[in-house]
Amino acid sequence: VQLVESGGGLVQPGGSLTLSCAASGFAGDEHGVGWFRQAPGKEREGVGCVHVSAYGKTRAAHLLGSLRGRFIIHHPETDASDINTATTVWLRMFGLKPEDTAVYYCAAGRGYICNQNLGGNDYGSWGQGTHVTVSS
Numbered sequence: 703v704q705l706v707e708s709g710g711g712l713v714q715p716g717g718s719l720t721l722s723c724a725a726s727g728f729a730g731d732e733h734g735v736g737w738f739r740q741a742p743g744k745e746r747e748g749v750g751c752v753h754v755s756a757y758g759k760t761r762a763a764h765l766l767g768s769l770r771g772r773f774i775i776h777h778p779e780t781d782a783s784d785i786n787t788a789t790t791v792w793l794r795m796f797g798l799k800p801e802d803t804a805v806y807y808c809a810a811g812r813g814y815i816c817n818q819n820l821g822g823n824d825y826g827s828w829g830q831g832t833h834v835t836v837s838s
Contacts, residue, residue, distance in 0.1 A: 710832030734816030741755030748820025
């Protein structure tokens with residue numbers, strides 16, 4: 703299992719960023735890929751997740767309600783017949799606010815772990831995190 707995150711950085715308020723997570727090692731299994739964030743001094747928060755079928759198709763997607771309209775979580779479907787196919791999940795962020803400043807983590811795990819509760823306890827693999835700073 704390998705998770706590769708990219709796309710963080712410094713952006714001005716109102717700006718946009720897209721985070722990308724490539725999760726490999728799950729082709730052939732039902733699995734979930736989620737984005738979480740942790741702001742300084744705050745608890746980790748689930749941002750969104752995607753449930754992917756064993757064949758690389760999106761089964762479900764969930765996004766934190768307070769972020770709808772500004773954030774989009776997207777999984778471009780792939781042909782998972784290749785065991786080496788990675789699951790890519792994008793987190794597109796628009797109209798960024800200073801309160802979106804956080805370390806954003808990608809996580810993944812097998813099974814039906816992506817749900818509207820956006821909990822992170824069932825995710826067995828975590829990325830290193832990418833910093834998003836929204837500041838003028």
